[in-house]
Amino acid sequence: MHRQSGHRVLLAPLGGLLLLAGNIAHADSGIGVDMWRGNVLDPRGGADSRPLDPRGTSWLSPRQRRSPSGNLYLCPAASPEQTKLGEWLFSGSLDIGFVGVSGDEDNALWNRYADWEDGFILGLLQLEFLRPRDGSYASLRASRISDDDAYFDAMFGRAGSYKVHAFLRELPNALSDSVRSIWNGVGSNHLTLVDPLQAGASTSGQVGAASRAAIERQISVNRSKQGLGFSIYLDPRWSAHADVSNEQRKGARPFGGAMFFNFPFPDNGGILETLRPVDDATVNLNTGLRYAGSKWRLDFAYSGSFYRDRYTRFDYEMPYALSPVIPGAVSAPLQRGQFATEPDNDYHNIKAAITRKLGNAGEFSLTASLGRMSQDDSLIAPIDCQGVFGIGLGGSLQLGPQNPFLFDCSQWNSNAALPRTRADMRIDTSLVDGRIVLHPLESLSVRAGLRFNREDYRGSWLAFNPLNGAYGYVSENGAQGSVVPGEVGFWYPGAGASNLTRIRNLPLDLQTTEATLGADWRISEGNSIGADLVVNRFEPGNREREQVDFRRISLNWTNRALDWLTLRAKLSHLRQSGDRYNYDPYEFTFSSSLPGFVEPEGGVPAHTVDALRKFDLASRDEDKFSLIATIALGDDMTLGASLNGMRNDYDASLGRQSYDTHGGTVQWDWQPNPRFMASAYFGRDFSTLELANVNDQALDPDPSLGGPTYPLDAVWSDRDRQRNAYAGASFKASLKRVAWDGNWTWVNARGSNNYAFASPSALAYFSDGSSVPGNAFPDTRYRVNAISMGLRVPLGERLSLRVFDTWARGRFEDWHYAGMDETRVIEHRVYTDGGPRGYRNNLLGMLLQVRL
């Protein structure tokens, strides 16, 4: 399937659906495509534009209702005033006006998901038609803040019969406003160096000058999504739905550009931050048929997703020359690197579910589904070069036996160098899930479930080049093998017969079986306890463990014995373990498994250290707790507080060792009447992640920690802490048609990273062990403080004016981008993104609100 206009995607089925809707009169399933439309001016889909309903929530009760957890439900918005148009009732409103931004108005974080621009805006256009006689309705809602931020939402149907729903949503996503590119063609799949830089022949000074001369620019990835949905009641029990959506993304984002390591070779190689294009589309399709009877429920569904990327690959020019580590030799003049973009892929899933009500409010359900994820995109050639790559001995770049480390590009730069030209890979999934709930006593509920899930990888890939009999893939766009003789990334007979490299794919088949058993017992009115046991067996293929088991037991207690207090507490313990941990199950994917492989002198180097435990399969103990109290301070006020904590202890000397979190929140809500509401909240959360690893010191077969490959003095550890605080307050008040609202939000997040190392051997690039004092990187910080106020005053029966102002300040510190303002070119490393910047902005807006 190829990309096509979203509008064309919409129009074809729309015509058919409209014809169908005209002939069949049935009901509304409530299923739709992306039901919620909104933007920063209208975050709640139009709800904020209406005053609260002075009549309260319901004609049954004057009080605000509380949820089962004890929180007040929000007072609903007032119904719009309606005008009779024959049989139809019409209501509509138009909010039109302007916004003006002062301060750092081009700042990316300020503009993220908004793209504020000075000028006229369509705040909201809302039209609703209702025909009470038969419940027919039609509505349109639209808003447009800027060229890239607009939505349109339309639906029509008949209550209890059918509904047709269509939408368009555009969402800007400014990624950075501090990009300096040394390439032309940003946004396309072909980056060429700006003048006067020359591919493969520029110096660090020249590249630095080009970077400094580049105009700082914004990059973004903007989304546009269109959707169409249709649902219908075929009779009071059978319903059907079909939804389709098409989302396009377009723009560019910072990406890599590997041309061999530069850190250990200051004047060699190239580490480039390129700008890759984003230009893709995803079509999602969901359709289903449902039966809801008094005893049986049936659900048959199909869902599909189809991703298509405009580009198969993108390439970029490499500014620097490469030089070999062998004196007297010469490197091939490589000028270009490349990446494959995400492959086009398809996803299909069919599901059938059946539910039977049992006596005493019991229920049994069985669900089965089959899925297939496949990709068969065209493959790209292993390298994008002309002539030769590798190293020419004696200063000669002539191919021949005298140059065993020099390779012919023509044997690698076309699809003929691949064992097949398309991916032809897929994963099949299957799921069976059974659940039962019984109530043997009025105060006792018992539940049990069994779930079986498989993911089977289909297809295999052996990276064999039929042109020359080599196995593997050219590494670093040929740059590595053009600096270090023979490190080309592929295995080949002769000089490369001992090259250790990946040659085949790794199928990660997976089978999961899970059994659950639980019960809730109501000890007394408003007081209940519950317990759940989950036993899970995880059987991955080609991983470090063939079988991983975890058992989680959790206890919960809910107490509503006091009218004014709801208490909920939960405690759980998980223990994960498994069979023998095989630190290296990947041998078969390496060239050492080939028949012609020649063991290098000293033996095949260890792939990894035997003491490392990967965190998803490692044995561990996890303890969690949460305590939530909701206090009703009278009928109209709520005070809530929560505490939570989690502790994870991993049985690993290398790898993740612990992950702990804890936090708490306090929230206050007050809704004394429909004309006034106020709330405030404060929260803090903390997390600590500890991990350790070892730096390899030799190409030696010994995988043991403490051996020559992984000596103890090369061990390092890292402690990553995150501390977040957030607070906010808001109110909304009205007197007749005058309305006033305010909102304040504050976020302060801090990340700290401390590390320790046994000796400088543990460090990759700071061999003297003192380059980073204090054994810590500077903290990263994210601080945002924003306050907004709004006032709506009536100017007439149908006219009102809304004035609103938002002041916001953002401050960010990220050591990854330290020094980017001075230079972005360091040796042969080229950075493009200058990182996040702070802002201090004010947004003033006026909207004339007209009731149509």
Add this chain to the structure above:
Amino acid sequence: MKNSMLAAAFSLVGLGLLACPWARADSDTFMDLRSIPALQGDPAAGKAGSATCAACHMQNGISVVGLFPNLAGQHAEYLYWRMRTIQQEARADSPMTALLADLDDAELRNFSAWYASLPPADHSDSANGAAAHASEGARIWNEGDATRGIPPCQGCHGRNAEGHPLAAKAIRWRLVPVLRGQHADFVIQRLKAYRDGSHTLTSSARMMNGAAANLDDASIEALAQWIESGDSM
């Protein structure tokens, strides 16, 4: 930073508190019955003064004329607030307007308590049986009509029209009348009034305005017949 944070928080709360006195409920002739107290009345006094009522509604609260509703066994709160509504509406075309005009609050409470204490009509020998059960009225009562936006009546009035099942526990449900065996003519009159929007004075009426909005005459007739039949589901 902390100072600006506190200033922002205090400003918001202060502005909100300043705005608070603005908030007040509407007050007009509309009768909001959502938080009524339990009714206190003297059934004996109600009985003693009920001679005029009995002329139409009979001494046992079970009338013989279709337009005069049965009162026996009805919730006292419903009866009281219905009479208060009639007083407030003061419709010139209603015979009840003049009859209730001079009654004070205590008399209304006493009459309500008296008629609520009477046993409702006996429907154990309902003759319609299966036929009524299968009728259009029974269907609407039980299931409503989703295609026409009509909710099922039994959701509030009880499966067999005996009133809301939680009426004994919560006062607000005692404003939902017992309808089982009520005269069809009376039910038709009331449903049409709700549908056509001529009864809107109370919060309960507002609820019924929505529930009856899409009932056509045939459906009202069918419902009324099923209610009058006294049949059970």
